[in-house]
Amino acid sequence: MSIAKVIRERRSIKKGYKPDAVPEELVLELLNDAVYAPNHGLREPWRFVFVPSEKKEAFVEKLITVYPPETHEARREMYNQPAAYLIVIMKEDPRQKQWEEDFSAVCALIQNFQLLAWERNLGVVWKTNAHNWDPKAHQILGVAPGEKIVGFLHLGFFDEKDVPEARPRTRAEEKFTRFE
Incomplete structure (x- = not known):
């Protein structure tokens, strides 16, 4: 499959996940390719917390518990x-230029992960809910x-239909404009 086709066909899978567990080995395999995202000075400003299906x-x-009880x-x-x-x-990074470079690198890594996951029929949606900034979370x-949470990636296998x-x-x- 061409890269252009994968980019155009990838979708955020927000619901309808199959009950199948997501193997940690698969997540690591995808991450080990995704880390080839461009990142200035090879600072690799990311880290990951995996919540496996059984946990x-x-x-x-x-x-x-981060949310009001009436919403639980x-x-x-x-x-x-x-x-x-x-x-x-x-x-x-406290330096603005480096912070922006690092944030861009992490975003590129997430996009790489999403594309790689799509190729393996693993659905992903990248979420930035209120808890991303909550000290309790x-x-x-x-x-x-x-440190900053850049995204919660919801993972699950999906049915193509x-x-x-x-x-x-x-x-x-x-x-598009052209500099004159």
């Missing part, structure tokens, strides 16, 4: 849908001062 329920029970049941239902989680954390995940339709994209020509 997901306990994780969800801790995560929902809805959050529990939502967060139990994926089969597993991969939380991507970056070291925050940071404590649950061991996020240290000077449940893949969402492509949504239209604006053609590049409509956002």
Whole structure:
């Protein structure tokens, strides 16, 4: 399959995950390719917290405590849908240029991971919910001062018949100018 085809056909899988466990070995295999994302000075500013399928329920029970009690049941239902989680954390450099380079590198790594996962029928959606910035969630995940959660990746295998339709994209020509 061509790279262009994979890029155009990849979808965020937000629901309809199969109950199949997501093997840690597969996540590591995908990450070991994804880390080839461009990153200035090979700073590799990322680290990962994997929540395997067999630990997901306990994780969800801790995560929902970040939210008001009246929302726990809805959050529990939502967060139990994926089969597993991969939380991507970056070291925050106090220098703006390096921070932006590092954030861009982590985003490129996440996109690499999504494309590699798609090739293996592992659905991914990259989430940036309110808990990404919540100190209680940071404590649950061991996020240290000077670190940032870039995304919660919801993971799960999917049935090809449940893949969402492509949504239209604006053609590049409509956002393209030429320096004169």
